[in-house]
Amino acid sequence: MAIEFSKATEEAEFYSPMADFDLDSQPVEYRRDPLTGQQTRVVAQWFPEADEADAEPDVGDGEDCFFCPEMVDEATPEYPDYVGTDRGSRGEATSFPNLFPYGTHSNVVVLTEDHFRPVGDLPADILADGLACALAYVHAAIDHDGSQFVSINMNYLPPAGSSVVHPHLQAIVDDHGTNGMRRRLDAERDYHADTGDTYWAALLDEEREGSRYVGRTGGVEWLAPFAPTAQYHVTGVPDVTGVPDPEDSVLADIAAGIENVLAFYDDRGLDAFNFALQLVRDEPASPAVVDVVARPAFEEGYVNDVFYLQALHDERVVDVPPEEYAPEVAAFF
Numbered sequence: 001m002a003i004e005f006s007k008a009t010e011e012a013e014f015y016s017p018m019a020d021f022d023l024d025s026q027p028v029e030y031r032r033d034p035l036t037g038q039q040t041r042v043v044a045q046w047f048p049e050a051d052e053a054d055a056e057p058d059v060g061d062g063e064d065c066f067f068c069p070e071m072v073d074e075a076t077p078e079y080p081d082y083v084g085t086d087r088g089s090r091g092e093a094t095s096f097p098n099l100f101p102y103g104t105h106s107n108v109v110v111l112t113e114d115h116f117r118p119v120g121d122l123p124a125d126i127l128a129d130g131l132a133c134a135l136a137y138v139h140a141a142i143d144h145d146g147s148q149f150v151s152i153n154m155n156y157l158p159p160a161g162s163s164v165v166h167p168h169l170q171a172i173v174d175d176h177g178t179n180g181m182r183r184r185l186d187a188e189r190d191y192h193a194d195t196g197d198t199y200w201a202a203l204l205d206e207e208r209e210g211s212r213y214v215g216r217t218g219g220v221e222w223l224a225p226f227a228p229t230a231q232y233h234v235t236g237v238p239d240v241t242g243v244p245d246p247e248d249s250v251l252a253d254i255a256a257g258i259e260n261v262l263a264f265y266d267d268r269g270l271d272a273f274n275f276a277l278q279l280v281r282d283e284p285a286s287p288a289v290v291d292v293v294a295r296p297a298f299e300e301g302y303v304n305d306v307f308y309l310q311a312l313h314d315e316r317v318v319d320v321p322p323e324e325y326a327p328e329v330a331a332f333f
């Protein structure tokens with residue numbers, strides 16, 4: 001089944017103060033995600049790009065930070081008995097339950113002993129240890145109750161929704177999934193039932209020679225999606241389904257790609273980001289997928305990029321199309 005890349009461009013007209021009040025127009029492009037049909041608007045100008053002159057974020061010195069090594073053992077919770085350990089650890093990473101859980105099983109993985117790392121200093125080995133630490137907990141949760149939906153997520157810096165600047169991941173494991181995971185899974189199952197193929201394998205076949213392909217890190221291929229979810233969205237498709245073992249070498253491959261995407265963000269002066277690695281158990285239609293998006297840079301008076309379209313309309317908006325930024329990301333692969 002051919003993958004459909006559907007888009008249409010409209011023109012919004014006005015008499016412009018920038019052109020002596022002559023009639024002017026700006027394009028608004030409407031794109032549909034080929035898998036889910038969700039709409040993304042590509043507009044002329046919107047995303048609050050970084051202000052180079054104000055590049056020193058106020059991150060504090062770690063005093064009173066619950067995730068710093070001096071505090072973590074006293075201030076963070078310990079796992080329930082089925083996990084088999086009070087807290088997890090792997091390299092510099094330390095994991096414990098989320099004191100404010102988002103799902104049946106919900107934890108935090110602190111990535112570094114350092115209170116703060118610039119976005120360009122979150123290397124693959126740190127990220128891979130964090131993912132492995134998260135997966136050790138994920139497997140304990142699955143063994144305990146057979147939950148189907150897993151995600152390993154990161155908010156980095158306040159513009160990305162993080163209340164703690166200390167670098168950390170959050171895993172969620174439950175039988176409910178998120179709206180996004182269930183919508184994606186339903187569409188993946190439909191595609192698989194129709195074609196016998198996974199959507200993601202077919203997408204990579206379609207995109208590998210095209211303008212949105214970014215590159216490969218071992219067993220993971222990366223591209224800029226046709227209808228991005230948010231600014232500078234990059235998607236990685238690992239060659240695994242289900243929930244990888246913490247020892248699986250694909251974790252280093254995923255981490256290497258994330259490091260490369262973060263190097264691209266850093267190069268643009270963007271230091272805040274989100275990523276989500278989505279995993280569904282026992283579902284051949286649904287391989288692992290990791291999505292990384294940029295958020296506004298953490299600087300005084302930064303402007304949030306979630307407004308009524310995302311908050312209330314479940315709509316997506318970007319101002320750089322994937323065909324334009326994919327080659328720039330590819331330069332870091």
Ligand SMILES: [Zn+2]
Nearest residue numbers: 065068115166
């Ligand atoms: Zn800290």
